[in-house]
Amino acid sequence: DTWANTFFDWMNNIRDWCISRQIWWGHRIPAWTCDTCGKLIVSIEAPSACPACNGTSLTQETDVLDTWFSSALWPFSTMGWLDETPLLKTFYPTSVLITGFDILFFWVARMMMMGLHFMKDVPFREVYIHALVRDAEGKKMSKSKGNVIDPLQVMERFGTDAFRFTLTAFAAQGRDIKLSEERIEGYRHFINKIWNAFRFSLQHLKGFDPDYSLKDVRHLSLVNRWILSRLNSVVGTLIRALDEYKFNEAASALYQFVWHEFCDWYLEIIKPILYRTSASGADRKLEEPKKSEDYEATLFILYFVLDKTLRLLHPFIPFVTEELWHKLPGTSGSIMRAQFPASNPQHHDTEAEAAMNLVMGITSGIRNIRGEMNxxxxxxxxxxxxxxxxxxxxxxxxxxxxxxxxxxxxxxxxxxxxxxxxxxxxxxxxxxxxxxxLKGIIDFKAEQARLSKEIAKTTKELERLSKKLSNQDFLHKAPADVVEGVHEKRERLAEKKRKLQQHLDVISASDQ
Structure with a gap:
């Protein structure tokens, strides 16, 4: 919708434009000039004589139609037109065109014109305007600026799947992509996370029978009901996002589910079930798993989630998912031919999600305290x-x-x-x-002294940076990136001081 007004403004207020070009390749303009009387002749077929003076010395126009006239015929000329071929009948009109905003009038509008004129129908019903890829600062890439990111080098260094997922994750409608190698590297970690999660899971699925029958999801353990419900929710979110061309929202939903729900919570919670632990707390040790009903059900849910997750990820990261697909029990052929998952209302479980939110909230709270207390x-x-x-x-x-x-x-x-x-x-x-x-764990007095000393040191450095930033001579003479760097350092130190003070307050309150 962002570019719809622009497109229709052009179409409703169209003006004449120069159609000729002085280039070597293109459709020759069907116009001839009589060398005898100078009359201009326009004809579909090459004329044999001048209709005015009957002269036979005719010179065809050397200019060609601009490139977009040729491109405008692309939706049907590539499929056998002028003949009504089976290919043309099948794929004209098509559903969607993907393109950039900079050729919206040059190409999209011309295809509409030619399609309506020659085929009596528009060539597509929807147009997806993709983002332009810029550098990390939002500047247009240019060889002269030296800010071009070579996709071949990026794929060689970080992997094609990581590069694809990065572009998808930042492909928000109406916004250009600010691309940097740091962002691509971040999503390479995501690909590695997927690989390692599957490698761990597959070692527990050796000899697993994919035909295992799950009798009733209501009798599953909390964590298995929860992951099924979350997977079902992600399937619905993904389908809606893809239908609406919101590819970044689809990527975000997958990232959140795979990393922060499946890996961080589900796999960690089911490890005691897969291994069976003999005790809790300090006396935990791993033993061989017991073939209990919960164990068998957990293996099936693990397999089920792996299978469906690979299918969901495949459009975004095709190479890693294809490799993992062939390692999963019971699969055959390419994952490209596997059916895309659909929502299952029976897996929707608000009760399990609420209970798991409670468990995760308490666990995260305890973990945060552990982190703050080092x-x-x-x-x-x-x-x-x-x-x-x-x-x-x-x-x-x-x-x-x-x-x-x-x-x-x-x-x-x-x-x-x-x-x-x-x-x-x-x-x-x-x-x-x-x-x-914290009793018997922390020396409260020593920790208070350490924190007070660190706060004093940080405060002194903050005062120095603030003084520097209040110096007008420095602000006017120093390069912009240097000034920005000082601003960022001061912000980092201010955040550090806030956390140190917060930690000190907690320690002081606890020492009672």
Whole structure:
């Protein structure tokens, strides 16, 4: 819709334009000049004589029609026109044209004109105007500027799939793409994440029978119901986004699901099921999996999600998905010929999603405290959750094993609101108060002294940078990128000071 007004403005207010070009290749203009009397003759067939003086010395116009006249015939001239070939009947008109805004009138409008004139129908119903790729600062790429990103070099360095996904992720309608190698490298990490997740999963699917029958999804464990529901939601989001040409939204939905839901949560939660752990907390050790009903169901859901995720990813990252497809049990032929997933209402489960949001919220809260307190990942801790709703407390109790495993807890106490536990750091999720005991873990006095010293050092550096930025002589004489660099450094230091102070406040409050 962004360019619709521009297009119709051109069509409704069209003016004569110069149609001739002095180039070597093109449709020759069907005009001849009589060398005897000078009359100009325009004819579909080459004339044998001048209709005015009957002279036979005729010279055809050396100019050709501009390039867009030839291009305008492309939708039908490539398929056997003037004959009504089966190919022409099948593919004219087509559904959508993808192009750039800079040739909207030169090419798109001319194809419309020629299609309506010769074929009596428009060549396509929809036009998708794709973004222009610019450099990281939004400038047009130019060899003279030296800011051209060579796609062949990029693909060689980061992989074609990473490059494709980067372009898709930033292809928002109406916005140009600011491309940088750093962004491409970021999405290469995403491709690696997919590869590693599948490599881990496939080692547990050796000998798996894809014909396993899932009786009733309602009897699945919480995490299996949740991932099915999330996958089903992503399928719907992806189909809508592709139908509306919102490719960046489709890429974003896949990225969020694969990395932050499937990899970060689902795979981590089901590891104890795949391996079976003998205990929780510090005494965990891995054993051979027991062939329980939950184990078999989890293997099937894992296989099901892998299968459907590969199909969803394939239009965006075709090479890695094709490779992984052939490693998945029960597949044959190319993934290109596999049916694209469709939404399944039976997999929609708001109850499971709400319960998992609760589990993830509590786990993330505990993890955030661990991060802020610089507690090592291997250290198991004690946590308390205070909640006013008895129903929610029961949900937490029902799924405490997941929270214990994911948050590395020794104990988890769930209780109604009351006095905060002593020597604890706290955070809030929804109407829950979450506490992590720091007793015996942190030397409060030493940590307060360290943080105070670091805050003082950061404050001194901030004052120096602020003084520099208030110096008009520096602002006027220093290059713009240098001034910008000082601004960015000051912002980073200000954020660092804020976090240090926040950490100090938590430590001071906990030392009671």
């Amino acid at each position: 507690l090592p990942p291997s250290l198991v801790v004690d946590a308390t959750v205070q909640c006013p709703d008895s129903r929610v407390r029961q949900q937490i109790e029902d799924h405490r094993e997941i929270i214990n495993n994911m948050a590395r807890l020794q104990t988890l106490n769930v209780m109604p609101p009351g006095e905060p536990p002593p020597s604890s750091a706290t955070t809030v999720y929804d109407n829950l108060a979450i506490f992590v005991s």
